[in-house]
Amino acid sequence: MAMVEIQKVRRVYHRDSQEITVLDGIDLQVPEGEFVALMGPSGSGKTTLLNLLAGIDRPTSGSIRVAGTDLGTLSESALARWRSNHVGFIFQFYNLIPVLTAAENVELPLLLSRLGRKERRQRAATALGVVGLSDRASHYPRQLSGGQEQRVAIARAIVADPKVIVADEPTGDLDARSAEEILRLMETLNREFHKTIVMVTHDPRASQRAHVQKHLDKGVLRDQA
Amino acid sequence: MKYLPFVLKHLRRNWLRTLSTVLAMSLCIFLFCTLRTFVAAVTWNLQSASGTRLVMRHAVSLVFNLPISYEQRIAAVPGVRSVARSNWFGGSRRPNDYKDFFPNMAVEADTYLPMHPEYMLGEDQKKAFLEDLRGCVVGRKTADKFGWKLGDVFQLESFIPPYRIGKPFEFVIRGIFDTDPVRYPGTDTSFMFFHWKYLYESTGERVGVGTYVIEIADPAQAPAISRALDALFDNSDAQTKTETEAAFRASFVSMAGNLALLLNGIALAVMFTILLVTANTMSMAVRERRTEIAVLKTLGFPSSLVMGLILAESMFLGALGGGIGILLGYPMIKSLPEIPFIGDAVRGFPNLGLSPSIAAFGFGMAMALGLGAGLVPSILAYRSRITEMLRQV
Numbered sequence: 001m002a003m004v005e006i007q008k009v010r011r012v013y014h015r016d017s018q019e020i021t022v023l024d025g026i027d028l029q030v031p032e033g034e035f036v037a038l039m040g041p042s043g044s045g046k047t048t049l050l051n052l053l054a055g056i057d058r059p060t061s062g063s064i065r066v067a068g069t070d071l072g073t074l075s076e077s078a079l080a081r082w083r084s085n086h087v088g089f090i091f092q093f094y095n096l097i098p099v100l101t102a103a104e105n106v107e108l109p110l111l112l113s114r115l116g117r118k119e120r121r122q123r124a125a126t127a128l129g130v131v132g133l134s135d136r137a138s139h140y141p142r143q144l145s146g147g148q149e150q151r152v153a154i155a156r157a158i159v160a161d162p163k164v165i166v167a168d169e170p171t172g173d174l175d176a177r178s179a180e181e182i183l184r185l186m187e188t189l190n191r192e193f194h195k196t197i198v199m200v201t202h203d204p205r206a207s208q209r210a211h212v213q214k215h216l217d218k219g220v221l222r223d224q225a
Numbered sequence: 226m227k228y229l230p231f232v233l234k235h236l237r238r239n240w241l242r243t244l245s246t247v248l249a250m251s252l253c254i255f256l257f258c259t260l261r262t263f264v265a266a267v268t269w270n271l272q273s274a275s276g277t278r279l280v281m282r283h284a285v286s287l288v289f290n291l292p293i294s295y296e297q298r299i300a301a302v303p304g305v306r307s308v309a310r311s312n313w314f315g316g317s318r319r320p321n322d323y324k325d326f327f328p329n330m331a332v333e334a335d336t337y338l339p340m341h342p343e344y345m346l347g348e349d350q351k352k353a354f355l356e357d358l359r360g361c362v363v364g365r366k367t368a369d370k371f372g373w374k375l376g377d378v379f380q381l382e383s384f385i386p387p388y389r390i391g392k393p394f395e396f397v398i399r400g401i402f403d404t405d406p407v408r409y410p411g412t413d414t415s416f417m418f419f420h421w422k423y424l425y426e427s428t429g430e431r432v433g434v435g436t437y438v439i440e441i442a443d444p445a446q447a448p449a450i451s452r453a454l455d456a457l458f459d460n461s462d463a464q465t466k467t468e469t470e471a472a473f474r475a476s477f478v479s480m481a482g483n484l485a486l487l488l489n490g491i492a493l494a495v496m497f498t499i500l501l502v503t504a505n506t507m508s509m510a511v512r513e514r515r516t517e518i519a520v521l522k523t524l525g526f527p528s529s530l531v532m533g534l535i536l537a538e539s540m541f542l543g544a545l546g547g548g549i550g551i552l553l554g555y556p557m558i559k560s561l562p563e564i565p566f567i568g569d570a571v572r573g574f575p576n577l578g579l580s581p582s583i584a585a586f587g588f589g590m591a592m593a594l595g596l597g598a599g600l601v602p603s604i605l606a607y608r609s610r611i612t613e614m615l616r617q618v
Contacts, residue, residue: 056523056611077527084525091615095520099234109524111227156524 002065003164003196004030004053009062011048011219022048024219026062030212032163035190035197037210044216046200047168053198054166055083067163084112088157088195090167094149096141096156103128103137106155113160127155131185147178154185158195165189167199171206183209228530232538239510243542246506250546250591251553253499258554258579258587259561260492264485266577273343273411274471276444277306279451281437282473284464287313290433291463298457304441304450309337310421312435314388316381327367329381329417331424332438340440343409344416350375350400358423360399364414368401375401387432394419394427439467496590503598507539511602518606519614528607535603536596543595547588554579554587 011023022045030036038046051057052064055071064071067086074082083089096105107124115123128134131151141149150170157165167186171179187209189195199210207213215222236243281299283289290312299308310333317323334355338344346354346362353375354360363373373379380393396419404412425432441450451467458465468476511518521531558579 051612054523077529080522080525080527082525083523089523091520095516097517097520099238100231104230104234108521111231112525117227 001032002029003032003034003067004028004198005063005065006049006053007063009049009052009059009064011045011052011057012060022219023052023059026219026221028053028214028221030196030198032196033190033194034212035187035210036199036212036214037207038198038200038214038216039202039204039207040216045219046216049216049221050166050168050198050200053164054087054089055079056089081112084109084160086162086164088160088162088165090150090153090157090165090170092169092172094141094146094153094173096149096152098141101138101140102133102144102152102155105141105152106159108156109160123159124155127159128152130158131155145178146174147181150174150178150182151185154182154189158189158193163196165195165197167197169200169202171201171203179203179206228534228537232534232541235510235514235538236541242506242509246503246542247546247549249502250499250543250594251550253495253594254547254550254587254591255554255557256495257492257590258551258583259558260488260495261583261586262558262577262579264488265580265583267484273409273413274469274474275340276447276469276471277441278340278470279439279441279447279454279467280470280473281439281454281465281467282435284455284466287435289463290435291437291465292433295434295437295458295463295465299437299439299454302450302453302457304443304446305454306440306442307336307340308440309333309340309438310434311337311438312421312424312432313385314381314383314394314419314424315385316383316388316394318379318381320382321384325371327364327370327415327417328413329419331421332418333421334418336440337418337438340438343404343412344402345404346400346402354399357397357399358420358426359395359397361396361417361419362400362402363398363417365401365403366414367417368398370415373398373401375399387428388424390427394423436473438470496594500594500597503539503542503594504601506542507535507599507602510538511535511606515609515614518609519611522611523615532603532607535606536599539599539603540592540595543591543593543598544588546595547591550591551579551584551587554584 006026006028009023009026010021013020013022026049028049038049040046048057052059053066055066055074058072069082069086071079071082096102097108100108103121103124106127107120110120110123113120125134125137128137131154133148133151133155136144136148136152141152144152150173154170165186170186171182174182183206186197186199190197197210199206201207281291281295283291293310296308296310299305312331314329314331316329317326338346338351344362344364350362354362368374371379375398377398378395379398380395382393383389402414404414406412439450439454441447447469451469454467455465518531522528558577562577
């Protein structure tokens with residue numbers, strides 16, 4: 001069963017009077033438990049495609065079905081609720097909230113759930129344990145290295161136990177060693193926790209860790225040669 | 226409640242900015258409450274004006290007295306129940322020193338007392354007062370302030386030239402009046418009155434009557450009786466102006482210009498200024514957090530919740546500033562009469578103090594300011610698209 005089904009998706013932006021077609025008739029199927037790498041040059045539409053399947057942007061035309069839900073049928077508030085339950089997002093620049101500790105950052109998505117305070121903290125601690133940062137729970141982002149920040153971001157992405165994880169260049173801002181740690185962690189999430197992962201990357205070494213590599217060029221998706 | 230720590234942490238993020246905004250808000254609410262207190266103090270004793278009492282004065286100015294002979298003619302007008310002479314004495318305990326000032330008047334006691342039921346006085350005290358020419362009655366507030374009791378003697382000296390007789394007037398306290406604030410709101414218990422006859426005789430029987438207080442049977446007849454009374458003296462040297470007690474007191478308030486309008490105007494300007502300051506703070510805070518807002522929305526926070534968090538932050542600023550302003554306001558307004566220069570200006574206000582209603586109104590204004598300041602940034606956050614905010618980073 002496909003976790004992600006994208007059919008004939010077009011995304012057109014309007015800049016002044018110009019019409020810019022970023023994605024042009026994309027079809028993509030990602031089976032459950034798959035680890036897919038999306039590659040391509042800057043401006044090829046990788047991030048746009050990732051945003052669409054994460055439900056933070058809407059296509060100009062075409063349909064997107066993720067985890068059995070047709071995202072086009074959801075209102076803005078329903079889409080927000082859907083995101084909180086089904087998608088974990090990992091950003092290139094971590095995007096942790098600087099005034100919150102690592103544990104509080106991880107707990108953030110759980111504030112939207114009906115869980116009590118104690119259970120939220122337990123789950124956040126568990127997620128931090130998965131990424132190997134239990135001893136950094138009370139640290140603020142400024143007290144962490146880039147690799148550690150990204151691991152906290154991963155813990156935040158998995159804490160609500162989403163089916164799909166989307167990652168936008170998760171190793172793009174990291175040194176080689178930290179990048180390796182993050183990629184290994186993502187492999188673990190895919191292999192042991194059966195998360196479906198769609199990762200945008202420029203880095204060929206990173207893309208090698210995925211099961212499937214897709215290449216986007218000028219808004220058109222191709223299988224990696 | 227689970228979002229409260231999140232809101233508080235953001236307020237601590239730039240604590241210097243938060244602190245300065247809270248202090249500005251506190252100062253604003255303190256000024257607002259102080260100005261509202263002055264307005265309330267200025268208009269306070271209008272509440273105690275009776276509908277059955279008219280006040281007649283010289284048509285030209287209060288400076289001029291009316292002839293004593295008018296009293297009998299006033300009493301003969303249909304609808305008039307009784308008439309009492311009264312003169313503002315303007316006495317102070319030390320010449321030209323108004324630090325301990327309290328209002329004082331010479332009144333024709335045997336008619337004045339029955340038409341002023343708000344001055345609640347025991348029968349024995351009333352009798353003692355009526356029998357003693359130097360006797361006086363003081364309000365509870367003044368008696369308590371100076372620790373006076375029945376039989377105590379004190380002196381007052383007037384600043385009004387005809388009443389300056391080369392020595393102070395001496396008074397014996399024969400009565401201390403209380404009031405019922407529910408039945409007679411606005412009654413000033415710092416007031417003191419004494420016998421008009423004492424003033425008259427002490428000044429060589431040369432003074433006239435400052436105002437006649439006239440009790441009428443039917444308040445609905447007040448305009449007609451006022452016109453009839455003024456018509457009575459139309460062709461005399463001392464023409465009169467008769468009006469209800471409320472109108473008479475209101476004219477005192479307006480003698481200082483439209484003080485209430487001026488003070489309310491200043492309060493409004495202060496409020497508007499702080500609205501701009503707080504709105505600027507909130508706009509900066511939200512602009513700095515565009516990425517975080519995008520992240521929250523990405524994580525699944527609905528736009529309405531993000532908007533609510535920003536509004537909560539802004540209203541918390543308002544509540545904190547308002548609370549501090551009011552807490553500071555209570556003792557500071559009380560101590561205003563003791564402050565040099567300012568004290569001289571406000572000492573005459575009866576019951577000067579921050580009332581619970583003004584404090585509640587001030588706090589409400591602080592919350593409203595917080596809400597107003599956060600409204601535009603929160604709406605912008607509500608409308609913002611995740612992808613656009615992430616792209617602008």
